[in-house]
Amino acid sequence: MHQIPRRYIWNYGALPPTWEDPNFIHPDTKAKGDNDPLGICEIGERVGYPGEIRQVKVLGILALLDGEDTDWKTIAIDIKDPLASEFNDIEDIEVHMPGLFRATKEWFRIYKMPDGKPANKFSFDEGCKNKAYATQVIEKCSDAWRQLISTHENGIADTNTTMGESSGHVTHIAQDLILDLPTQQQSSPGSNESSMDKWYFINEA
Incomplete structure (x- = not known):
């Protein structure tokens, strides 16, 4: 996942290479894709930094209707x-972090209301689908991305280092095409991790 700046109750980013067609x-869901990569909520304790790439374990997926x-x-x-x-599947979230999924759903329900937009809705009776279902969605969106980047009709840059079958495949990227991402600030040896660099889950029970 690619990490973007914190403004959420988890680390929020995107899952490359995917595209919601x-x-x-x-x-x-009876609804079309939103023309974006798959969004991802990473619920671990360490707060990420902008541009960070992490390897994650998929647990489930929520179908927000925007x-x-x-x-x-x-x-x-x-x-x-x-x-x-x-954590191995969606039900483990409620076991180890009770209330987090409810808070996640409520966050996505209301986050656009300050802009005057209506509350968002969800498919599947507002439930979250499990890991197996999420994996199917990811595979479908990954296939859509591969088709998108292989097609010259979309007006997008298709230069890449990962798709050998793509006409835009290259063995290296020119320096002027590399996105200048910030690097993680390293702590000095022996120093404790700042409390500001962690998420804390609070069980109200």
Whole structure:
């Protein structure tokens, strides 16, 4: 996942290489894709930094209906998180972090209301689908991305280092095409991790 700046109750980013095809109407949500990569909520304790790339364990997926679009929100945990071994599917979230999914759903329900937009809705009776279902969605969106980047009709840059079958495949990227991402600030040897660099889950029970 690519990490973007914190403004959320988890680390929020995107899952590359994926694309939610706006020409595809999902048979379960009855809505088209939102023309974005798959969004992802990483629920581990360490707060990420902008541009960070992490390997995550997928747990499930939430189908947010943003207007007429399906805006999938993948739920995952960093494989290096201390609790990663305890999380293997969607039901493990309520066991180890009770209330987090409810808070996540409420966050996405109301986050556009300050801009005067209506509350968002969800498919599947507002439930979250499991890991197996999430994996199918990811595979479908990955296939859509591969088709998109292989097609010259979309007016997008298709230069890449990963798709050998693509006409835009190169063995290296020119320096002027590399995105200048910030690097993580390293702590001095022996210093404790700042409390500001962690998420804290609070159980109200």
